[in-house]
Amino acid sequence: FALCLFREKKRRKIEALSEKMAVDEGHVACGGDWDGRWNHLKKFLERSGPFTLPDFEPGTETLQFLLETCKILVIGAGGLGCELLKNLALSGFRNIHVVDMDTIDISNLNRQFLFRSKDVGRPKAEVAAEFVNSRVPGCNVTPYPYFRVELRLTLTFEYFIARRWMNGMLISLLNYENGVVDQSTIIPLIDGGTEGFKGNARVILPGMTACIDCTLELYPPQINFPMCTIASMPRLPEHCIEFARILQWPKEEPFGDGVSLDGDNPEHIQWVFMKAQERASEFNITGVTYRLTQGVVKRVIPAVASTNAVIAAACATEAFKIATSAYVTLNNYLVFSDVDGLYTYTFEAERKENCSACSQVPQDLQFSSSAKLQDVLQYLTESTSLQMKSPAITTTLQGKNKTLYLQVINIKRSLVFSFSLSPSVLVSLTGAELGLADGQELAVADVTTPQTVLFKLNFTS
């Protein structure tokens, strides 16, 4: 009976809601803002309260600003992005721009609720924008299923690099006067991320509070399985899958010469899955499944819809507080986990005095004069505070600009322009052999930052 009653209640509720929506529809024609539409926001913006900022002046202007002037850019229209777009649109943000170069996969549909099965294969940004625009009258989401070349390069890499790149871009837009940042040039960055049942949200005021690169040590570089384990002493199903992916695929080239493994191609995954199974049975390892194979090959991070909802809500709330300047914002890092019960914690991530992105302090490179170029490269890529991906190093020698090292990732080959030496010879040369002096300035470009980072080479004795 309870169930019947529940169903009946639900049916009535749906009826009532659809009537309400029919009313909403009627208002679309007359411009969108019907009586009482923004009452939920007016409660926050048209009166003061114990948590409003001291210099906040309640009134109608703030809501007008939110509805008409404020612009917001959302990067990513995936699990978090769908939640966030919905939250922002319902919080009064109307001028929303969304970037995502991915297309919709059937596996997204369980949590990326702006997408339907008819949308599979279409660009996420476009479909998300269409959905929100049609559902929330007056909202104007502009999709960017593509982006500028540099960002495209970084986005196809991994999302973490895109974060750092965006962080660097906002820092590059800052103006300084006598070493003090001009606050009118600050564009706040709100960053949210989830991994399974864990998530975090943070507020970054570039030039004022800790930036992504200030806290780079919080993000250890991705750990790969050691090659010797994969090749000779596998213990986990993942080791067997990696064996098939890294060693067997290039050797056997099952789909023709030079055809690289495509994580979205079911036949490719099936091949790796079969090979991994063979390998696993040789070593009495269990647990190799098609799904795990796909996860390992595509490096899928498990996605949990409820975690995304919590983090997106936190991010949208911070966006609302910043845009309206009505309430104290998160200071500045929130951690959420529901792995073992529920856990939430906030702390103030601190700025790093010599942050390579936001400190304006020249970066020191301490090396002995006998150190080789490859030692420098290794430091740039492996140091937890830098974590560069493919640094290109240039410097000035005898008044001329020289490229010391440049790696072209897609060709998987390194090119050197300014020296007539092969990269392998070049990286084995010492600073002295290259003609570098103590105090030499090295300009380093990398996909993790839109700006060149300047380093000063200091020889230690």
Ligand SMILES: [Zn+2]
């Ligand atoms: Zn920083």
